[in-house]
Amino acid sequence: MAGEGCPIVEFRHISKMFSGVYALEDVSFSVKRGTVHCLLGENGAGKSTLIKILTGVLKEDSGSVFFDGEELKDRDIWITRRKGIGTVFQENSLVPHLSVSENVFLTREIRKRSGVLDFEKMKSETLRWSKELGVTLDPSAKVKDLSVAEQQIVEIVKMFSQNPKFVILDEPTSSLSDKEIENLFSIINTMKEKGVTFIYISHRMEEIKEIGDDASILRDGKYITYIEDVKTMDMNEIISYVVGRPLVQIYPERHAKIGDVCFAVEGLADNTFVKDVSFNVRRGEVLGFSGLVGSGRTETAKAIFGVSKKKNGKIFKDGKEIKIKNPTDAINHGLGFLTENRKEEGLFLNKSVSWNTVAASLDKIKTNGILSKGKERSEVNKYVEKLKIKLPSIDRAVKYLSGGNQQKVVFAKWLMRGSCIYIFDEPTRGIDVGAKTEVYKIINSLAEEGNAVIVISSELPEILGVSDRIAVFREGRLVKFLDAKDATQEKIMFYAMGGKDNETA
Numbered sequence: 001m002a003g004e005g006c007p008i009v010e011f012r013h014i015s016k017m018f019s020g021v022y023a024l025e026d027v028s029f030s031v032k033r034g035t036v037h038c039l040l041g042e043n044g045a046g047k048s049t050l051i052k053i054l055t056g057v058l059k060e061d062s063g064s065v066f067f068d069g070e071e072l073k074d075r076d077i078w079i080t081r082r083k084g085i086g087t088v089f090q091e092n093s094l095v096p097h098l099s100v101s102e103n104v105f106l107t108r109e110i111r112k113r114s115g116v117l118d119f120e121k122m123k124s125e126t127l128r129w130s131k132e133l134g135v136t137l138d139p140s141a142k143v144k145d146l147s148v149a150e151q152q153i154v155e156i157v158k159m160f161s162q163n164p165k166f167v168i169l170d171e172p173t174s175s176l177s178d179k180e181i182e183n184l185f186s187i188i189n190t191m192k193e194k195g196v197t198f199i200y201i202s203h204r205m206e207e208i209k210e211i212g213d214d215a216s217i218l219r220d221g222k223y224i225t226y227i228e229d230v231k232t233m234d235m236n237e238i239i240s241y242v243v244g245r246p247l248v249q250i251y252p253e254r255h256a257k258i259g260d261v262c263f264a265v266e267g268l269a270d271n272t273f274v275k276d277v278s279f280n281v282r283r284g285e286v287l288g289f290s291g292l293v294g295s296g297r298t299e300t301a302k303a304i305f306g307v308s309k310k311k312n313g314k315i316f317k318d319g320k321e322i323k324i325k326n327p328t329d330a331i332n333h334g335l336g337f338l339t340e341n342r343k344e345e346g347l348f349l350n351k352s353v354s355w356n357t358v359a360a361s362l363d364k365i366k367t368n369g370i371l372s373k374g375k376e377r378s379e380v381n382k383y384v385e386k387l388k389i390k391l392p393s394i395d396r397a398v399k400y401l402s403g404g405n406q407q408k409v410v411f412a413k414w415l416m417r418g419s420c421i422y423i424f425d426e427p428t429r430g431i432d433v434g435a436k437t438e439v440y441k442i443i444n445s446l447a448e449e450g451n452a453v454i455v456i457s458s459e460l461p462e463i464l465g466v467s468d469r470i471a472v473f474r475e476g477r478l479v480k481f482l483d484a485k486d487a488t489q490e491k492i493m494f495y496a497m498g499g500k501d502n503e504t505a
Protein backbone atom coordinates (compact mmCIF):
# COMPACT_ATOMS: atom_id res chain seq x y z
CA MET A 1 0.00 0.00 0.00
CA ALA A 2 1.27 3.43 -0.79
CA GLY A 3 2.47 5.65 2.02
CA GLU A 4 0.87 8.85 3.28
CA GLY A 5 3.44 10.98 1.51
CA CYS A 6 2.78 9.82 -2.01
CA PRO A 7 0.10 11.59 -4.03
CA ILE A 8 -3.18 9.75 -4.42
CA VAL A 9 -3.48 10.55 -8.11
CA GLU A 10 -0.75 11.34 -10.57
CA PHE A 11 -1.14 12.23 -14.22
CA ARG A 12 2.02 11.76 -16.27
CA HIS A 13 2.28 13.31 -19.73
CA ILE A 14 -1.35 12.77 -20.66
CA SER A 15 -2.25 13.69 -24.23
CA LYS A 16 -5.54 13.22 -26.01
CA MET A 17 -6.62 14.34 -29.45
CA PHE A 18 -10.05 14.57 -30.99
CA SER A 19 -10.05 14.65 -34.77
CA GLY A 20 -6.52 15.98 -34.94
CA VAL A 21 -6.88 18.66 -32.27
CA TYR A 22 -5.37 18.37 -28.80
CA ALA A 23 -7.98 18.31 -26.04
CA LEU A 24 -5.09 17.60 -23.65
CA GLU A 25 -1.44 18.05 -24.42
CA ASP A 26 1.24 16.58 -22.18
CA VAL A 27 -0.57 17.23 -18.93
CA SER A 28 1.29 16.22 -15.77
CA PHE A 29 0.36 16.94 -12.18
CA SER A 30 -0.54 15.17 -8.98
CA VAL A 31 -3.22 15.43 -6.34
CA LYS A 32 -2.25 15.36 -2.67
CA ARG A 33 -4.07 13.10 -0.28
CA GLY A 34 -6.81 14.61 1.81
CA THR A 35 -7.13 17.82 -0.18
CA VAL A 36 -9.82 19.43 -2.29
CA HIS A 37 -7.91 19.96 -5.52
CA CYS A 38 -9.69 22.39 -7.84
CA LEU A 39 -9.42 21.94 -11.58
CA LEU A 40 -9.94 25.28 -13.29
CA GLY A 41 -10.13 26.38 -16.89
CA GLU A 42 -12.33 27.94 -19.53
CA ASN A 43 -15.04 26.09 -21.42
CA GLY A 44 -13.32 23.52 -23.56
CA ALA A 45 -10.02 23.68 -21.65
CA GLY A 46 -10.04 19.90 -21.19
CA LYS A 47 -11.23 19.45 -17.60
CA SER A 48 -13.96 16.90 -18.25
CA THR A 49 -11.77 15.06 -20.73
CA LEU A 50 -9.09 14.64 -18.07
CA ILE A 51 -11.67 13.30 -15.62
CA LYS A 52 -12.98 10.85 -18.19
CA ILE A 53 -9.44 9.66 -18.82
CA LEU A 54 -8.77 9.16 -15.12
CA THR A 55 -11.95 7.16 -14.64
CA GLY A 56 -11.45 5.11 -17.79
CA VAL A 57 -14.42 6.45 -19.74
CA LEU A 58 -11.95 7.68 -22.36
CA LYS A 59 -8.56 6.29 -23.27
CA GLU A 60 -5.54 8.62 -23.42
CA ASP A 61 -3.45 8.67 -26.61
CA SER A 62 -0.29 8.72 -24.52
CA GLY A 63 0.78 9.14 -20.92
CA SER A 64 -0.10 7.29 -17.76
CA VAL A 65 -2.28 7.55 -14.68
CA PHE A 66 -1.24 6.47 -11.19
CA PHE A 67 -3.70 5.90 -8.38
CA ASP A 68 -2.59 5.15 -4.86
CA GLY A 69 0.94 4.40 -5.97
CA GLU A 70 -0.05 1.99 -8.69
CA GLU A 71 -0.23 2.57 -12.43
CA LEU A 72 -3.76 2.00 -13.67
CA LYS A 73 -3.37 0.39 -17.05
CA ASP A 74 -6.39 -0.80 -19.00
CA ARG A 75 -8.84 0.86 -16.65
CA ASP A 76 -12.53 1.27 -17.22
CA ILE A 77 -15.26 2.89 -15.15
CA TRP A 78 -15.96 -0.37 -13.24
CA ILE A 79 -12.34 -0.93 -12.35
CA THR A 80 -11.76 2.62 -11.16
CA ARG A 81 -15.00 2.55 -9.18
CA ARG A 82 -13.88 -0.63 -7.42
CA LYS A 83 -10.59 1.07 -6.61
CA GLY A 84 -12.58 3.72 -4.75
CA ILE A 85 -12.95 6.50 -7.32
CA GLY A 86 -16.41 8.06 -7.18
CA THR A 87 -17.46 10.54 -9.86
CA VAL A 88 -20.29 12.96 -10.48
CA PHE A 89 -19.97 13.67 -14.18
CA GLN A 90 -21.00 16.94 -15.74
CA GLU A 91 -23.65 15.24 -17.85
CA ASN A 92 -26.49 13.49 -16.15
CA SER A 93 -26.02 9.73 -16.41
CA LEU A 94 -29.24 8.58 -14.75
CA VAL A 95 -31.79 6.21 -16.25
CA PRO A 96 -34.95 8.31 -16.53
CA HIS A 97 -37.60 5.59 -16.22
CA LEU A 98 -36.04 3.99 -13.14
CA SER A 99 -36.76 5.14 -9.60
CA VAL A 100 -34.38 7.23 -7.53
CA SER A 101 -33.17 4.34 -5.39
CA GLU A 102 -32.92 2.00 -8.39
CA ASN A 103 -30.65 4.56 -9.98
CA VAL A 104 -28.57 5.03 -6.87
CA PHE A 105 -27.94 1.28 -6.59
CA LEU A 106 -27.88 0.44 -10.28
CA THR A 107 -25.50 -2.51 -10.92
CA ARG A 108 -24.63 -2.82 -7.24
CA GLU A 109 -28.02 -3.65 -5.83
CA ILE A 110 -28.21 -4.52 -2.13
CA ARG A 111 -29.47 -8.06 -1.58
CA LYS A 112 -30.84 -9.89 1.40
CA ARG A 113 -29.04 -12.99 2.55
CA SER A 114 -31.53 -15.08 0.57
CA GLY A 115 -30.38 -13.31 -2.57
CA VAL A 116 -33.53 -11.29 -3.21
CA LEU A 117 -33.21 -7.55 -3.70
CA ASP A 118 -33.47 -5.56 -0.49
CA PHE A 119 -35.60 -2.66 -1.71
CA GLU A 120 -36.25 -1.32 1.78
CA LYS A 121 -32.56 -1.09 2.56
CA MET A 122 -31.82 0.65 -0.76
CA LYS A 123 -34.59 3.14 -0.08
CA SER A 124 -33.47 3.86 3.46
CA GLU A 125 -29.86 4.34 2.35
CA THR A 126 -31.02 6.75 -0.35
CA LEU A 127 -33.06 8.63 2.22
CA ARG A 128 -30.18 8.79 4.67
CA TRP A 129 -27.85 10.38 2.13
CA SER A 130 -30.40 12.78 0.74
CA LYS A 131 -31.11 13.95 4.29
CA GLU A 132 -27.43 14.64 4.75
CA LEU A 133 -27.60 16.79 1.66
CA GLY A 134 -30.56 18.54 3.18
CA VAL A 135 -33.16 17.53 0.62
CA THR A 136 -36.28 15.47 0.71
CA LEU A 137 -36.07 12.96 -2.10
CA ASP A 138 -38.72 10.34 -2.61
CA PRO A 139 -36.70 7.15 -3.27
CA SER A 140 -39.61 5.65 -5.21
CA ALA A 141 -40.10 8.61 -7.55
CA LYS A 142 -39.11 8.12 -11.16
CA VAL A 143 -36.03 10.11 -12.09
CA LYS A 144 -37.73 11.56 -15.17
CA ASP A 145 -40.24 13.33 -12.91
CA LEU A 146 -37.57 15.14 -10.92
CA SER A 147 -36.28 18.67 -11.42
CA VAL A 148 -32.75 19.20 -12.70
CA ALA A 149 -31.60 20.09 -9.20
CA GLU A 150 -33.10 16.92 -7.75
CA GLN A 151 -31.46 14.82 -10.45
CA GLN A 152 -28.16 16.40 -9.60
CA ILE A 153 -28.73 15.45 -5.95
CA VAL A 154 -29.45 11.85 -7.00
CA GLU A 155 -26.11 11.76 -8.81
CA ILE A 156 -24.35 13.03 -5.72
CA VAL A 157 -26.16 10.58 -3.43
CA LYS A 158 -25.31 7.76 -5.81
CA MET A 159 -21.64 8.64 -5.74
CA PHE A 160 -21.37 9.08 -1.97
CA SER A 161 -23.25 5.86 -1.27
CA GLN A 162 -20.39 3.99 -2.96
CA ASN A 163 -18.09 4.97 -0.11
CA PRO A 164 -15.36 6.36 -2.33
CA LYS A 165 -11.92 7.33 -1.08
CA PHE A 166 -11.35 9.62 -4.03
CA VAL A 167 -14.16 11.83 -5.30
CA ILE A 168 -14.46 13.79 -8.53
CA LEU A 169 -17.13 16.46 -8.80
CA ASP A 170 -17.47 17.99 -12.28
CA GLU A 171 -19.62 21.11 -11.80
CA PRO A 172 -21.77 19.49 -9.13
CA THR A 173 -23.50 22.67 -8.03
CA SER A 174 -24.70 24.00 -11.38
CA SER A 175 -28.36 23.56 -10.45
CA LEU A 176 -28.21 23.49 -6.68
CA SER A 177 -29.56 26.13 -4.33
CA ASP A 178 -27.32 27.90 -1.83
CA LYS A 179 -28.61 25.74 0.98
CA GLU A 180 -27.86 22.52 -0.91
CA ILE A 181 -24.42 23.77 -1.85
CA GLU A 182 -23.74 24.56 1.79
CA ASN A 183 -24.75 21.02 2.77
CA LEU A 184 -22.62 19.53 0.02
CA PHE A 185 -19.66 21.53 1.26
CA SER A 186 -20.15 20.37 4.81
CA ILE A 187 -20.22 16.74 3.61
CA ILE A 188 -17.04 17.39 1.63
CA ASN A 189 -15.36 18.81 4.73
CA THR A 190 -16.44 15.89 6.91
CA MET A 191 -15.21 13.38 4.39
CA LYS A 192 -11.97 15.25 3.94
CA GLU A 193 -11.33 14.90 7.67
CA LYS A 194 -11.76 11.18 7.22
CA GLY A 195 -9.04 11.24 4.57
CA VAL A 196 -11.10 11.39 1.37
CA THR A 197 -9.51 13.37 -1.48
CA PHE A 198 -11.45 15.49 -3.98
CA ILE A 199 -11.06 16.90 -7.44
CA TYR A 200 -13.49 19.78 -7.69
CA ILE A 201 -14.47 21.49 -10.95
CA SER A 202 -16.51 24.70 -11.00
CA HIS A 203 -16.65 28.02 -12.82
CA ARG A 204 -17.80 29.80 -9.69
CA MET A 205 -14.77 31.41 -8.16
CA GLU A 206 -16.55 32.04 -4.85
CA GLU A 207 -17.00 28.29 -4.46
CA ILE A 208 -13.38 27.59 -5.28
CA LYS A 209 -12.29 29.99 -2.58
CA GLU A 210 -14.65 28.49 -0.08
CA ILE A 211 -14.04 24.77 -0.56
CA GLY A 212 -10.69 24.52 -2.37
CA ASP A 213 -7.23 23.86 -0.97
CA ASP A 214 -4.97 23.87 -4.01
CA ALA A 215 -5.66 24.09 -7.73
CA SER A 216 -4.46 23.19 -11.19
CA ILE A 217 -5.21 25.37 -14.17
CA LEU A 218 -5.71 24.12 -17.70
CA ARG A 219 -5.90 26.35 -20.74
CA ASP A 220 -6.42 25.03 -24.30
CA GLY A 221 -5.53 21.54 -23.14
CA LYS A 222 -2.24 22.54 -21.57
CA TYR A 223 -1.24 22.55 -17.92
CA ILE A 224 -0.69 26.21 -17.04
CA THR A 225 0.10 26.39 -13.36
CA TYR A 226 -0.30 24.98 -9.90
CA ILE A 227 -1.78 27.14 -7.15
CA GLU A 228 -0.75 25.98 -3.72
CA ASP A 229 -3.36 27.85 -1.73
CA VAL A 230 -6.47 29.11 -3.49
CA LYS A 231 -7.90 30.57 -0.30
CA THR A 232 -5.17 33.18 0.05
CA MET A 233 -4.58 33.92 -3.63
CA ASP A 234 -6.24 37.03 -5.01
CA MET A 235 -9.34 36.17 -7.04
CA ASN A 236 -8.30 38.35 -9.98
CA GLU A 237 -4.96 36.62 -10.12
CA ILE A 238 -6.65 33.20 -10.31
CA ILE A 239 -8.95 34.50 -13.04
CA SER A 240 -6.07 35.86 -15.06
CA TYR A 241 -4.42 32.42 -15.04
CA VAL A 242 -7.67 30.85 -16.18
CA VAL A 243 -8.35 33.23 -19.06
CA GLY A 244 -4.72 33.98 -19.90
CA ARG A 245 -5.05 37.75 -19.56
CA PRO A 246 -6.10 40.08 -16.79
CA LEU A 247 -9.84 40.54 -16.73
CA VAL A 248 -10.18 44.13 -15.70
CA GLN A 249 -13.90 44.36 -15.53
CA ILE A 250 -16.29 41.44 -15.27
CA TYR A 251 -19.39 43.60 -15.67
CA PRO A 252 -18.99 45.85 -18.71
CA GLU A 253 -20.20 49.44 -18.71
CA ARG A 254 -23.77 50.03 -19.73
CA HIS A 255 -24.96 52.73 -22.08
CA ALA A 256 -28.53 51.76 -22.96
CA LYS A 257 -31.10 54.54 -23.03
CA ILE A 258 -34.21 53.57 -21.16
CA GLY A 259 -37.40 54.31 -23.09
CA ASP A 260 -41.10 53.54 -22.79
CA VAL A 261 -42.71 50.56 -21.18
CA CYS A 262 -42.88 47.84 -23.84
CA PHE A 263 -43.91 44.84 -21.80
CA ALA A 264 -46.12 44.51 -18.75
CA VAL A 265 -47.58 41.74 -16.66
CA GLU A 266 -50.58 42.27 -14.38
CA GLY A 267 -51.80 39.99 -11.63
CA LEU A 268 -50.18 36.86 -13.05
CA ALA A 269 -50.89 33.56 -11.32
CA ASP A 270 -50.27 29.99 -12.39
CA ASN A 271 -52.05 26.88 -11.21
CA THR A 272 -49.57 26.01 -8.54
CA PHE A 273 -47.25 28.57 -7.10
CA VAL A 274 -47.11 31.99 -8.71
CA LYS A 275 -49.48 34.56 -7.22
CA ASP A 276 -50.36 38.06 -8.25
CA VAL A 277 -47.15 39.00 -10.03
CA SER A 278 -47.18 42.45 -11.67
CA PHE A 279 -44.32 44.32 -13.27
CA ASN A 280 -43.32 46.19 -16.38
CA VAL A 281 -40.12 46.57 -18.38
CA ARG A 282 -38.99 49.43 -20.55
CA ARG A 283 -37.14 49.46 -23.83
CA GLY A 284 -33.43 49.38 -23.11
CA GLU A 285 -33.97 48.18 -19.58
CA VAL A 286 -32.53 45.12 -17.90
CA LEU A 287 -34.82 43.89 -15.15
CA GLY A 288 -33.24 41.36 -12.79
CA PHE A 289 -35.31 38.66 -11.10
CA SER A 290 -33.74 37.78 -7.78
CA GLY A 291 -34.78 35.61 -4.89
CA LEU A 292 -33.97 32.26 -3.38
CA VAL A 293 -34.03 29.15 -5.54
CA GLY A 294 -37.66 28.08 -5.66
CA SER A 295 -39.03 31.58 -5.03
CA GLY A 296 -41.05 31.56 -8.24
CA ARG A 297 -38.81 33.38 -10.71
CA THR A 298 -38.59 30.54 -13.23
CA GLU A 299 -42.24 29.65 -12.69
CA THR A 300 -43.22 33.24 -13.45
CA ALA A 301 -41.19 33.16 -16.66
CA LYS A 302 -42.75 29.84 -17.66
CA ALA A 303 -46.26 31.14 -17.07
CA ILE A 304 -45.54 34.28 -19.12
CA PHE A 305 -44.09 32.27 -21.96
CA GLY A 306 -46.96 29.77 -22.02
CA VAL A 307 -44.86 26.81 -20.92
CA SER A 308 -47.18 26.43 -17.94
CA LYS A 309 -50.84 27.41 -17.70
CA LYS A 310 -51.93 30.79 -16.45
CA LYS A 311 -54.73 30.91 -13.94
CA ASN A 312 -55.02 34.69 -13.85
CA GLY A 313 -53.33 37.71 -15.22
CA LYS A 314 -52.90 39.90 -18.26
CA ILE A 315 -49.92 40.50 -20.47
CA PHE A 316 -49.35 43.69 -22.44
CA LYS A 317 -46.97 44.48 -25.22
CA ASP A 318 -46.57 48.12 -26.15
CA GLY A 319 -49.71 48.88 -24.19
CA LYS A 320 -51.89 46.32 -26.00
CA GLU A 321 -53.05 43.17 -24.31
CA ILE A 322 -51.71 39.98 -25.90
CA LYS A 323 -52.75 36.39 -25.38
CA ILE A 324 -50.07 33.79 -24.81
CA LYS A 325 -51.41 30.27 -24.52
CA ASN A 326 -48.29 28.38 -25.51
CA PRO A 327 -44.64 29.05 -26.40
CA THR A 328 -45.48 29.45 -30.09
CA ASP A 329 -47.78 32.38 -29.25
CA ALA A 330 -45.00 33.86 -27.13
CA ILE A 331 -42.46 33.59 -29.93
CA ASN A 332 -44.89 35.10 -32.41
CA HIS A 333 -45.28 38.08 -30.11
CA GLY A 334 -41.53 38.58 -30.04
CA LEU A 335 -40.63 36.93 -26.76
CA GLY A 336 -37.49 34.87 -26.31
CA PHE A 337 -36.89 32.56 -23.36
CA LEU A 338 -33.56 30.95 -22.59
CA THR A 339 -34.55 28.26 -20.11
CA GLU A 340 -32.44 27.12 -17.18
CA ASN A 341 -32.80 23.51 -18.19
CA ARG A 342 -30.85 23.74 -21.40
CA LYS A 343 -30.05 20.07 -21.83
CA GLU A 344 -33.68 19.07 -21.98
CA GLU A 345 -35.34 22.04 -23.53
CA GLY A 346 -32.63 23.44 -25.65
CA LEU A 347 -30.56 21.13 -27.79
CA PHE A 348 -30.57 18.17 -30.14
CA LEU A 349 -27.26 16.62 -29.19
CA ASN A 350 -26.82 14.49 -32.28
CA LYS A 351 -27.40 17.39 -34.64
CA SER A 352 -24.74 19.86 -35.66
CA VAL A 353 -24.05 23.21 -34.06
CA SER A 354 -25.27 24.87 -37.22
CA TRP A 355 -28.50 22.88 -37.31
CA ASN A 356 -29.25 23.67 -33.67
CA THR A 357 -28.51 27.35 -34.02
CA VAL A 358 -30.78 27.96 -36.99
CA ALA A 359 -33.49 25.48 -36.02
CA ALA A 360 -35.69 28.18 -34.57
CA SER A 361 -35.13 30.81 -37.21
CA LEU A 362 -35.23 29.12 -40.59
CA ASP A 363 -37.11 32.05 -42.11
CA LYS A 364 -34.06 34.25 -41.50
CA ILE A 365 -31.74 32.25 -43.67
CA LYS A 366 -34.07 31.95 -46.61
CA THR A 367 -33.40 33.84 -49.79
CA ASN A 368 -36.54 34.14 -51.91
CA GLY A 369 -38.07 31.38 -49.84
CA ILE A 370 -35.22 28.97 -50.36
CA LEU A 371 -32.90 27.91 -47.56
CA SER A 372 -29.47 29.32 -48.24
CA LYS A 373 -26.57 27.23 -46.95
CA GLY A 374 -24.19 30.13 -47.38
CA LYS A 375 -26.36 32.47 -45.37
CA GLU A 376 -26.77 29.81 -42.71
CA ARG A 377 -23.00 29.41 -42.39
CA SER A 378 -22.27 33.10 -42.21
CA GLU A 379 -25.04 33.76 -39.68
CA VAL A 380 -24.00 30.85 -37.48
CA ASN A 381 -20.34 31.82 -37.68
CA LYS A 382 -21.22 35.33 -36.59
CA TYR A 383 -22.65 34.01 -33.32
CA VAL A 384 -19.89 31.46 -32.86
CA GLU A 385 -17.46 34.35 -32.95
CA LYS A 386 -19.54 36.66 -30.80
CA LEU A 387 -19.92 34.05 -28.07
CA LYS A 388 -16.43 32.59 -28.56
CA ILE A 389 -17.84 29.09 -28.94
CA LYS A 390 -14.93 26.69 -29.06
CA LEU A 391 -15.40 24.14 -31.85
CA PRO A 392 -13.53 22.76 -34.83
CA SER A 393 -16.43 23.33 -37.23
CA ILE A 394 -20.08 24.33 -37.10
CA ASP A 395 -20.90 20.97 -38.70
CA ARG A 396 -19.73 19.19 -35.57
CA ALA A 397 -22.49 17.42 -33.58
CA VAL A 398 -23.30 19.33 -30.40
CA LYS A 399 -22.63 16.31 -28.21
CA TYR A 400 -18.90 16.63 -28.90
CA LEU A 401 -18.72 20.12 -27.46
CA SER A 402 -17.72 20.78 -23.86
CA GLY A 403 -20.58 21.46 -21.44
CA GLY A 404 -20.15 25.21 -21.40
CA ASN A 405 -19.86 25.45 -25.16
CA GLN A 406 -23.13 23.55 -25.55
CA GLN A 407 -24.80 26.21 -23.44
CA LYS A 408 -23.41 28.92 -25.65
CA VAL A 409 -25.07 27.21 -28.64
CA VAL A 410 -28.47 27.51 -26.96
CA PHE A 411 -27.71 31.14 -26.35
CA ALA A 412 -26.79 31.63 -29.99
CA LYS A 413 -30.04 30.01 -31.07
CA TRP A 414 -32.12 32.52 -29.12
CA LEU A 415 -30.07 35.46 -30.28
CA MET A 416 -30.42 34.46 -33.89
CA ARG A 417 -34.15 34.12 -33.56
CA GLY A 418 -34.21 37.81 -32.73
CA SER A 419 -36.85 38.75 -30.19
CA CYS A 420 -37.68 42.09 -28.63
CA ILE A 421 -38.36 40.89 -25.10
CA TYR A 422 -35.82 38.46 -23.78
CA ILE A 423 -36.04 36.34 -20.67
CA PHE A 424 -32.74 34.73 -19.71
CA ASP A 425 -32.88 32.16 -16.93
CA GLU A 426 -29.43 31.72 -15.36
CA PRO A 427 -27.71 32.79 -18.59
CA THR A 428 -24.15 32.22 -17.39
CA ARG A 429 -24.59 28.93 -15.62
CA GLY A 430 -21.72 26.63 -16.59
CA ILE A 431 -20.07 29.37 -18.61
CA ASP A 432 -16.49 30.30 -17.77
CA VAL A 433 -15.47 33.66 -16.30
CA GLY A 434 -14.11 35.11 -19.52
CA ALA A 435 -17.18 34.16 -21.53
CA LYS A 436 -19.48 35.47 -18.80
CA THR A 437 -18.31 38.96 -19.65
CA GLU A 438 -19.18 38.26 -23.30
CA VAL A 439 -22.68 37.23 -22.24
CA TYR A 440 -23.07 40.45 -20.24
CA LYS A 441 -21.94 42.44 -23.26
CA ILE A 442 -24.56 40.72 -25.37
CA ILE A 443 -27.25 41.48 -22.80
CA ASN A 444 -26.13 45.10 -22.82
CA SER A 445 -26.15 45.35 -26.57
CA LEU A 446 -29.63 43.82 -26.75
CA ALA A 447 -30.75 46.54 -24.36
CA GLU A 448 -28.92 49.21 -26.33
CA GLU A 449 -30.79 48.11 -29.45
CA GLY A 450 -34.01 48.97 -27.61
CA ASN A 451 -35.06 45.53 -26.44
CA ALA A 452 -36.27 44.71 -22.95
CA VAL A 453 -34.32 42.07 -21.09
CA ILE A 454 -35.27 40.07 -18.01
CA VAL A 455 -32.42 38.23 -16.33
CA ILE A 456 -33.06 35.55 -13.71
CA SER A 457 -29.96 34.79 -11.68
CA SER A 458 -29.14 33.21 -8.35
CA GLU A 459 -25.80 34.91 -8.21
CA LEU A 460 -26.25 38.19 -6.41
CA PRO A 461 -23.15 39.91 -7.80
CA GLU A 462 -24.41 39.05 -11.28
CA ILE A 463 -27.89 40.46 -10.64
CA LEU A 464 -26.35 43.63 -9.26
CA GLY A 465 -23.87 43.83 -12.13
CA VAL A 466 -26.30 43.48 -15.04
CA SER A 467 -29.62 44.98 -13.93
CA ASP A 468 -31.10 48.46 -13.99
CA ARG A 469 -33.84 47.39 -11.64
CA ILE A 470 -34.24 44.31 -9.49
CA ALA A 471 -37.47 42.47 -8.73
CA VAL A 472 -37.19 40.34 -5.61
CA PHE A 473 -39.33 37.19 -5.42
CA ARG A 474 -40.39 35.27 -2.41
CA GLU A 475 -42.71 32.27 -2.19
CA GLY A 476 -44.27 32.81 -5.58
CA ARG A 477 -44.81 36.55 -5.19
CA LEU A 478 -42.93 39.58 -6.39
CA VAL A 479 -42.31 41.32 -3.09
CA LYS A 480 -40.03 44.25 -3.87
CA PHE A 481 -38.51 46.38 -6.61
CA LEU A 482 -35.06 47.81 -6.00
CA ASP A 483 -33.18 50.29 -8.10
CA ALA A 484 -29.86 48.63 -8.92
CA LYS A 485 -28.09 51.85 -7.96
CA ASP A 486 -29.17 51.59 -4.32
CA ALA A 487 -29.32 47.80 -4.12
CA THR A 488 -26.84 45.67 -2.21
CA GLN A 489 -26.59 41.92 -1.69
CA GLU A 490 -27.80 42.44 1.87
CA LYS A 491 -30.86 44.42 0.79
CA ILE A 492 -31.85 41.80 -1.77
CA MET A 493 -31.43 39.00 0.76
CA PHE A 494 -33.44 40.95 3.32
CA TYR A 495 -36.50 41.01 1.06
CA ALA A 496 -35.86 37.53 -0.38
CA MET A 497 -35.99 36.10 3.13
CA GLY A 498 -39.21 37.82 4.06
CA GLY A 499 -38.12 41.22 5.41
CA LYS A 500 -40.75 43.98 5.27
CA ASP A 501 -40.36 47.64 4.42
CA ASN A 502 -41.13 48.85 7.93
CA GLU A 503 -38.30 46.75 9.34
CA THR A 504 -34.69 47.70 8.71
CA ALA A 505 -32.49 45.95 6.22
Ligand SMILES: Nc1ncnc2c1ncn2[C@@H]1O[C@H](COP(=O)(O)OP(=O)(O)OP(=O)(O)O)[C@@H](O)[C@H]1O
Residues within 6 Å of the ligand: 018, 019, 023, 041, 042, 043, 044, 045, 046, 047, 048, 049, 050, 090, 390, 391, 400, 401, 402, 403, 404, 405, 430, 432
Ligand atom coordinates in the same frame (compact mmCIF):
# COMPACT_ATOMS: atom_id res chain seq x y z
N1 LIG B 1 -16.01 12.99 -27.57
C1 LIG B 1 -15.46 14.07 -28.11
N2 LIG B 1 -15.26 14.17 -29.44
C2 LIG B 1 -14.68 15.25 -29.99
N3 LIG B 1 -14.26 16.33 -29.30
C3 LIG B 1 -14.42 16.30 -27.97
C4 LIG B 1 -15.03 15.19 -27.30
N4 LIG B 1 -15.06 15.45 -25.97
C5 LIG B 1 -14.50 16.67 -25.82
N5 LIG B 1 -14.11 17.19 -27.02
C6 LIG B 1 -13.43 18.48 -27.21
O1 LIG B 1 -12.32 18.53 -26.32
C7 LIG B 1 -12.17 19.84 -25.77
C8 LIG B 1 -12.16 19.78 -24.26
O2 LIG B 1 -13.47 19.48 -23.81
P1 LIG B 1 -13.85 19.28 -22.28
O3 LIG B 1 -15.23 18.75 -22.25
O4 LIG B 1 -12.80 18.46 -21.62
O5 LIG B 1 -13.80 20.79 -21.74
P2 LIG B 1 -14.11 21.36 -20.27
O6 LIG B 1 -12.87 21.98 -19.77
O7 LIG B 1 -14.73 20.29 -19.44
O8 LIG B 1 -15.15 22.53 -20.58
P3 LIG B 1 -16.53 23.02 -19.82
O9 LIG B 1 -16.11 23.97 -18.77
O10 LIG B 1 -17.28 23.73 -20.89
O11 LIG B 1 -17.23 21.81 -19.32
C9 LIG B 1 -13.29 20.67 -26.35
O12 LIG B 1 -12.79 21.43 -27.41
C10 LIG B 1 -14.31 19.66 -26.82
O13 LIG B 1 -15.04 20.13 -27.92
Ligand SMILES: [Mg+2]
Residues within 6 Å of the ligand: 047, 048, 049, 090, 170, 402, 403, 404
Ligand atom coordinates in the same frame (compact mmCIF):
# COMPACT_ATOMS: atom_id res chain seq x y z
MG1 LIG C 1 -16.59 20.04 -18.67
